[in-house]
Amino acid sequence: MYVKVCGISDPAVARFSVERGADAIGVVMSAPSPRHATPEVAAAVVRAAHETAPATDTVLVVREMDAREAADTAVRLGFDVLQLHGAYSPEDFAAAISRIPRVWRATSLAREPDVRAGALGEERLLLDGVAAGSGESWDLTAIDHQRIGDGWLLAGGLDPESVATAVRSARPWGVDVSSGVESQPGVKDLDRIVRFIAAARSA
Numbered sequence: 332m333y334v335k336v337c338g339i340s341d342p343a344v345a346r347f348s349v350e351r352g353a354d355a356i357g358v359v360m361s362a363p364s365p366r367h368a369t370p371e372v373a374a375a376v377v378r379a380a381h382e383t384a385p386a387t388d389t390v391l392v393v394r395e396m397d398a399r400e401a402a403d404t405a406v407r408l409g410f411d412v413l414q415l416h417g418a419y420s421p422e423d424f425a426a427a428i429s430r431i432p433r434v435w436r437a438t439s440l441a442r443e444p445d446v447r448a449g450a451l452g453e454e455r456l457l458l459d460g461v462a463a464g465s466g467e468s469w470d471l472t473a474i475d476h477q478r479i480g481d482g483w484l485l486a487g488g489l490d491p492e493s494v495a496t497a498v499r500s501a502r503p504w505g506v507d508v509s510s511g512v513e514s515q516p517g518v519k520d521l522d523r524i525v526r527f528i529a530a531a532r533s534a
């Protein structure tokens with residue numbers, strides 16, 4: 332089970348998460364978020380993750396930023412992947428992919444009930460709740476595996492206590508967590524990160 336820990340804005344937490352088995356770490360650049368990272372902090376987090384485990388996928392997560400600007404920012408700061416959240420068009424995806432080949436698409440079934448993995452050329456689809464980074468869970472029985480396809484990540488309201496059950500129900504390729512491994516918005520809890528990774532892989 333592929334595990335991404337999102338919303339990291341501290342290089343020490345990135346290092347710890349990767350040492351404890353996270354496959355990917357996400358850095359949010361979206362000013363209203365309690366997890367918003369400046370370019371300097373984002374670059375330091377990427378460096379820490381890659382120094383600890385070079386194969387880690389470092390993911391820049393954006394919501395309102397122009398897709399071209401986001402892709403250029405991801406390349407400049409050394410990220411492996413750009414994750415576009417929400418209302419980005421097929422043209423936005425094409426423009427981003429021409430700048431950085433690994434682009435992920437995050438959306439919800441509430442927003443896009445007919446979503447299919449890979450339809451916009453994205454490397455991965457991330458199925459999230461309605462409000463990104465809110466910690467709110469959603470109805471996993473709405474997932475139509477035949478239509479959506481394979482290789483997608485489950486996100487939205489997961490935590491160490493719920494992730495194993497969610498994985499058994501939704502059968503994703505990977506999982507993503509943010510609020511569920513925090514002691515307060517924007518502050519990661521190291522013990523919860525360890526327990527989340529173990530629980531995700533126990534399912």
Ligand SMILES: O=C(O)c1ccccc1NCC(=O)[C@H](O)[C@H](O)COP(=O)(O)O
Binds near residue numbers: 464
């Ligand atoms: O986390 C945020 O604050 C955020 C802000 C703007 C765009 C995306 C954001 N997070 C994206 C993620 O990939 C989260 O990990 C995902 O929504 C799950 O969040 P949570 O329900 O808190 O585990």
